[in-house]
Amino acid sequence: MTELYPSMPGRLSRRSALRSAGGGALLLGFGLAGCRSAVSETGSAGQEGPAGPRRGGTVSVAINSDFTPSLLFAQSSQSYQHRLIYNTLTRYDDRLTPHPELATSWDYAADGRSITLRLRSDVTFHDGRPFTADDVIFAVKNLQNPARAAQLRSTAAVITGFDKRGDHELVLRLAHRVNNLFDLFEFMIITDRNSVEEALKGTRLNGTGPFKLTKWSPGSGLSFVRNDAYWLKDRPYLDAVEFRVVSQADALVSSLRTGQSQLSFQVPGRNLAVLKDHPDLTITPYDTGAGATYLGVNTTIAPLNDRTVRQALAYAVDRDRLLAQSLGGYGLASAAPWPKSSPAFTETGRTHYTHDPAKARQLLKSAGHTRLDLPLLHLALPGDTAVAESLQYDLKQAGVHVTLQPTDPATAQKNLISQKMPALWTMSHGFAQVQPSTLAVSAYPFNEARNTSKFHSAEYTRVVQQAWTSPATGAAAGRLRQEISDILLDEAFIIDLVIRGNVQIAARRLHGVTLNKFSYLDLDHAYLAG
Known part of the structure; x- marks a missing residue:
């Protein structure tokens, strides 16, 4: 680094x-690899087609939720289109x-x-x-x-x-x-x-990027055409790109299998198995940890203001089962937010909380509780629902009974930003894949000054500010990163579960797709072969 x-x-x-x-x-x-540091499971993710790059064609991208113009400047699961326009x-x-x-x-x-x-x-x-x-x-x-x-x-x-x-x-x-x-x-x-x-109303998005937005059909998707005046000579190769909203998992899988869509990053993990051996598709994991699934805790709601109770929740979750059954095995079970590519990653941090329902019950009992009844907000999307149901099962074994609250992605993101989350919620966070200090000064769940959990600590603020304003390498930087990790694990106001990269499903004839570190889709050099 x-x-x-x-x-x-x-x-x-x-x-x-x-x-x-x-x-x-x-x-x-x-030749930039962008955010990709893995090849596809059936071949090279960025290899040229047999005849090399060719011009023309339209790529259809299946997305599971619609563009939200009001969140244009906030990174979210709806940011894929950013690098096409800008x-x-x-x-x-x-x-x-x-x-x-x-x-x-x-x-x-x-x-x-x-x-x-x-x-x-x-x-x-x-x-x-x-x-x-x-x-x-x-x-x-x-x-x-x-x-x-x-x-x-x-x-x-x-x-x-x-x-x-x-x-x-x-x-x-x-x-x-x-x-x-x-x-x-x-x-x-x-x-x-x-x-x-x-732009914030979605009526005009004027950028310098490789494609021009021609139409936004709320609830249906986005249409783009090639920018013939793009500054990168002879790019892009593609004539057009279509984003199609396909919210149901089965329909999303079907659109890829039948060729209606040539690209998606939002197939739920447990649905990936049916695509793995499809002769016309490749699956490419991005292993740089562009996101992580977590359990969020509102520390102002009793008894979640008790650190012991929050730690009990952290021990109650079976991360390995969640990874295998709900996420299709794509990811890394981890109690800490850091991907292996981060200098803040340690194996000790990753395994700090292991699945131990007996210990979870013991901690709850020591805090004066044998049963808790709490709401759990989650995104009303198939993959996120599967995660929420897995958490519901695990927490119940420890005496924590949760009622699921499915919520549309745009509303959930706004609630996250405005600190209006219920006692518990589960979503995905980013920002651990870049400089480690960014997570704690920028990501809404972790922000030392104003986080969604409403957690405050003078020590946390001190360490984060020092880590942010110090050199990114060296022994001192390592110590500060460890201090941040120790506070996050001990306070458990955000309980990390699985580090997840993006999983790309693409038609074999589509080449040259990359993502940047914030999951902005880059199709500058993408083309359809054959």
Whole structure:
């Protein structure tokens, strides 16, 4: 992992990063693995077709819930379309080394208080307006607006000044050093400053990306056509992309098996087995931990304000069974939020809570309880319902009886942001797949200042702030990451269950699909063979 604040004098140069990555072949993103660090179970996920890339065709993507314009600037399970319409400043590889996108190069000041960005000069928005430094300034200020509900608002707020050096060079001044600035650059979509309010209504999404949105049919899906003026020469290959809302698992599986859809990331885990041996499909796990299934706890509702009760819940869950039966075996059973690709991952943390219903009952009894009756909110989607039912069974064995509350994804996300969750809920979280400090300063379930569980701790705040403003590597960084993990495990206000990457199901003839670290779908180099 690149240290953003090296102890030696000088600046972190984009050019030196390129040399360490193996040369300038990565300059325009060709060959970038994106978020993929696994090949498909039936062959190479990104291999060329027998005749190489070809132009033309339409790809249909099956999604299980509709686009929600009001959540445009908040990362969620409905963010797949972002990278089709918009670009970001930079793009991580699997080792969290940033590579150019709209920013071509950069220099970080030695004191970590400023960064100079050099921007592409050949980029236009879909309406023909040139992309300039003013669009980056707007993008930052837009995320600083609390109304946008952007998870990385804290990092955006650290940027306190902008020095333009013409239209395509910009210096960002920082209030203090942070080690996750490139997380912000990968997260922050560059939207049109003249039509942002229209974008939030879904009536006009004007970006610089490879495809133009032609139609949003609420409840049905999105339609995109090729951007012929895209800045990346001769891309994209595809003529069009269709997002189709298919909310029922059986219908989603059928659409893939019959070829009505060529791509999906939202097939419930326990439905994947029927697709595994299909001759026209490939299954590709993304093992970088783009998300994790968890049990959330509202610490202001008695008796969940008692840490002992929360720990009992953590021991009650059979993570291995949940992984095998509800998630199809795709993922990693873990009591901690970190994927194996994270520097914060430890095997000790992963196995901190093992399935022990007897210990769960003992802890509840020590806290004065033999039976609890609580609500459990979950997304009204097949895969999420399966997880909720598994949790319901496990918790009952420990004396905790839960009533399931199915909720549509948009409402659940809004409740998560506004801290209006019931006693218990289960969803998925992200942000553990990037710089570890980002999880605790940005993700709604973990935010040290204002999290969904309404958990507060001076010690948690101290450690998180120190980890966020310190170098990302070295012995001190390791100690701080361990302190964060220890607090999360001990306080158990968020109970992690399974680390999950995205699982891609694609037609064999579809090549070149990638995701970025925030699950934005990248089809720049995608094509249909045959």
